[in-house]
Amino acid sequence: MAKIAVLGYGVVGSGVVEVIHKNGRTIAGKTRADLEVKYILTRRDYPGDPFEELIVKDFSVIENDPEITIVAECIGGCGAALEYVRRALKSGKSVVTSNKELIAEHGCELLSLAKERNLNLLFEASVGGGIPILRPLNQCLAANELTEVYGILNGTTNYILTKMIRHGLPFDEVLKDAQQKGYAEADPTADIEGFDACRKICILAALSFGKHVYPRQVKTVGITQITAEDIAFASAAGMRVKLLGRAMLNEEGKLIIYVAPHLMDEENQLANVEDVFNAIIVKGDAIGDVMFYGKGAGKLPTASAVVADVIDASKHAESRKYIHWVDGNDDYVADADAYPMRWFVRAAMTEDEARAKFGKITVIPHQTEGQIGFITEPVSRYGINAASEGCEVLSVISVLD
């Protein structure tokens, strides 16, 4: 019997308590892991809640209870969550978390703390919600030299882009609709500016390539500048627009990492990943491309990933799961803007002007008065910026090849 403390009783925390309660018998049957939630840490009162008697308000109750072997952190952010996770590890408790910000910013430090004390620190739910991705990356693909990991990492922006594509609507209108439906938060900044996807690609890159990358090192472009005109040009070219996080090693072993919207062929596997679904593609030397797909967020998917980690931590109480990465030095991350790729450009100019400025281009057959949309040959972002000088360039979006 593993006794667990759940920190935070919001969407994810209450989901964790619910899944353990509801599926506990199946879990015990399938995995021999017998789980019991002993405490729920929350500042609020929940009178009448079925788990009311488990609520505590002082973390030191948990910290000082030797029966607690696993702490499931579902608070979020890097404030109290960071403090409690540090204290939990220092007091000899394994930690499971869905907190991507915590791992992206402090993963290296916390993994070292866990390693020193032979404890587990697991965070499957921090990327892709309920989609199993970190464990397969770490275990199933262990025999591969991984070369690239990328994908649709944020459900809110994918929902917004899907609606823009389907109905030809402008960004602002779709965002408002998404907020009303609960798919976007009241303050949607972290999603629409790409910060959430940025934290996730940092975690994926660290696991894939063994070195920590901090969100501040990652060039991050969100979807707020994507217009209905961009989408119309993309559709005319047989392409869709998706926000991708992407990380790959270049020939010098440096990391190219960024978050940005991409145009991609509508036959691309990612192009058909719609609404709030996420999909992550991993490239390995032996395995080729492998894709993981599912709902990237939501109470029960995320909670089920947290509980799977709790099960794993309870079964590996003695022999620690080996997840570890080292700190990356400052020059580990290459300049993403120097990476050559094709670009979609929308501009107020004629075809002749476009060819004169951008060289060999493929013009998209779509009529919009005074505007042209085209796709360049592979060139760095600096090259695009130089060519754009003195022109009225309205949009520049990466193309995924």
Next chain:
Amino acid sequence: MAKIAVLGYGVVGSGVVEVIHKNGRTIAGKTRADLEVKYILTRRDYPGDPFEELIVKDFSVIENDPEITIVAECIGGCGAALEYVRRALKSGKSVVTSNKELIAEHGCELLSLAKERNLNLLFEASVGGGIPILRPLNQCLAANELTEVYGILNGTTNYILTKMIRHGLPFDEVLKDAQQKGYAEADPTADIEGFDACRKICILAALSFGKHVYPRQVKTVGITQITAEDIAFASAAGMRVKLLGRAMLNEEGKLIIYVAPHLMDEENQLANVEDVFNAIIVKGDAIGDVMFYGKGAGKLPTASAVVADVIDASKHAESRKYIHWVDGNDDYVADADAYPMRWFVRAAMTEDEARAKFGKITVIPHQTEGQIGFITEPVSRYGINAASEGCEVLSVISVLD
């Protein structure tokens, strides 16, 4: 240092030796597993092969060498492979295998042997080649009550169907082309008759629902009866044809399991899985739908999955990975023909005759002299058979909803 014996030196076996040799250092760095191939068991000689000095022809050399802790079985079939795997387990060695026939037919017995001796028996490569699916099923989705698992489990038939759809060609012609390109074997029976997919869905069902299912219990229909006319009707309906293995629990807790071609909407995620790619969808109560996608076969993908299992077995030499299922009694498997679903029917009859015989139908707008194609309402296969009596029915194919 874990010393390993590789049984069989064909496509998969030589791939395993190659991956351990080539990626050994990365593997050791990432996972702390230090692997060395000590023996390769094969009946043939390989003069000049870089690993020639490792070759042995007598299994008892491996059986009696206490240094060998892990045996990687890459022989295939249920002859020598079954004997050696039994002997390996009985002599205290963990076993890793890519042999789907072995696990589908003898998994229950072999898992019991492994359990009694506290050994590992791992077989990630037996389903989906290099796609991580069994480990996520067993671990990441452990907190879910799984309700259904299904997918495109055979690359050869998916390649054939893809070519038939793209080029409107008949089955025989595409099969010949696939054989020339090495995508289909000289004797393609196991693939095209659905036997390979059948073994894989048996393994997926056993892991998902905890009871062994034998291939002989599974209704299995291959793709040899699919014609260019069926594909043309499907395309006219905005649908594609895919061979699926499918397993789900009904309300009585009995298993509905079968292998059969299905028509599905072209917007379905599986519809865009083309060529030799596989994709497997798992439904859980907490997680919803999760999909795993990648190349389902091939030397290096399969070998990398075998090596990942070898790594896992070496790291869990002391604490066995818990994979286990019990034998299913005879009445565990329900009659798949009694399960109501929609059907595509192609027949030589008029629309009026079709409505008189099959009740409410959706006629597919596609002109072929003297033939009609339509989709029925949900009905059991028995219902379709009864309605078909006395009519010239040319094709009956399941529809995936």
